[in-house]
Amino acid sequence: MRAAVPAELPVTVKVRLGWDSPQHSLEIADAVQQAGASELVVHGRTKEDGYKAERINWQAIGEIRRRLRIPVIANGEIWDYASARRCMDITGCDAVMLGRGALNVPNLSRVVKYNEPPMPWPQVVRLLQKYAHLEKQGDTGLYHVARIKQWLGYLRKEYAEAGDLFAQVRALKSSGEIAQAIAACAAAID
Structure with a gap:
């Protein structure tokens, strides 16, 4: 080797x-x-x-x-x-x-x-927005939609708010709809 x-x-x-x-x-x-x-x-x-x-x-x-x-x-x-x-x-x-x-x-x-605390939810939402944007640039198919939902599934184990957002995007089919839901979540925080 x-x-x-x-x-x-x-x-x-x-x-x-x-x-x-x-x-x-x-x-x-x-x-x-x-x-x-x-x-x-x-x-x-x-x-x-x-x-x-x-x-x-x-x-x-x-x-x-x-x-x-x-x-x-x-x-x-x-x-x-x-x-x-x-x-x-x-x-x-x-x-x-x-x-x-x-x-x-x-x-x-x-x-x-x-031994820092976990990242605050508002920062996580900004990461989600950036990730959704980058995923959308790289893949316009269903893979992008599945990846965002998958990450939210992981995040909800640490952040209750991620569970709420996951419930909103679970039935969404397009990356545009998911991006809008994440943007609305970010706007509600700001």
Whole structure:
């Protein structure tokens, strides 16, 4: 793996603990290190576990971290400052990789690093407006509409107001209608 990439570029690898069992996770991690990876990101569940919160296995990431010489970065169930700290304590990892939590809380990286509060709803609405505009420029089909609804679905886990906006746009079919609903939400805040 290392030989296939220019020396000045790092080789990073992200894996889950396995497909249906973490049984081979140490073997996989060893193979990644032996292949020349610069660092390894480990998601603390198997593919079969999906995203079930109760299946997170930070202890297994810790076993990998203690075994390897390369940096190991933990991933999975990082939703706030406390969960990031708990994950790093359990795994011994110096860093975490954010995933779905960053869709719930757009400034999650700052929340995790500096223990800042989640971004206020008015700022989130401005981000939604910008995102809707950029999506509309890039895709005029139904994909754009689905992406906005999907993000609102994530946001409503953190922001009650996102649930209200999601209820308004759920039945809308065009990007123009959704942009108008978001603009109306922004105007009501201002």
